Structure formats: C-alpha cells, structure tokens
Amino acid sequence: MRIGKHTSEAIKINQLEETIKLKDKEIKDIKTECAEQFKKIKDICFCNDYNGRLDKLRKIHEIASDNFSALILDIVIYDDAEEKVKIIELPNTRKSK
Secondary structure, eight states: OOEEEEHHHHHHHHHHHHHHHHHHHHHHHHOOOOOOOOHHHHHHHOSSSSGHHHHHEEEEEHHHHHHHHHHHHHHHOTTTTTTTEEEEEOOOOGOOO
C-alpha cells in the first residue's frame, strides 16, 4: 500500500524527517563547537611560553569549566513518570579530581 503525499501518515513522516534533520544539525553544531574549544586548549598547551605554566592551566580550566557548565545545562531530561526535570551529572574520575 502506498501512502499518499497529503495523508496524515505522510505529513507525520515529513514532520519527523524535518525533526531529524534539525537534530542532526544541532548535533553537528555541538560537535563543531566542541572541536573549536579543544583546539583552543591544544593551542594553549603547545604555546612556547614556558614561564606562564600557571596562566596556561588557568586558561585551560576556564575554557573547560565554561563549556562543561553549558553542556550540563543542555543535558536535562524530563521524567514523565515523576513529572519533574532530572539533570544528568557526568561522572568524575579519580584523574579529574
């Protein structure tokens, strides 16, 4: 059975396809932003200013903290069963403490 262009099923499929395209673009934008931030960190690490080690670490910490906070704000799940928002916390490893 073929689905006609203007049936409710076809319209719903088109809407879902559009939603997928938007989500794919959003994911690509996030990946691009992450890559740019990692490049900043990489550039700071390979800077030849050996006397400014603490300044480098402070700058890396600032970039990582800002982006981590923004990412956490984006990782929010609405729990329908409990009707409340849950924030997913990323795990800390011993190395990151």
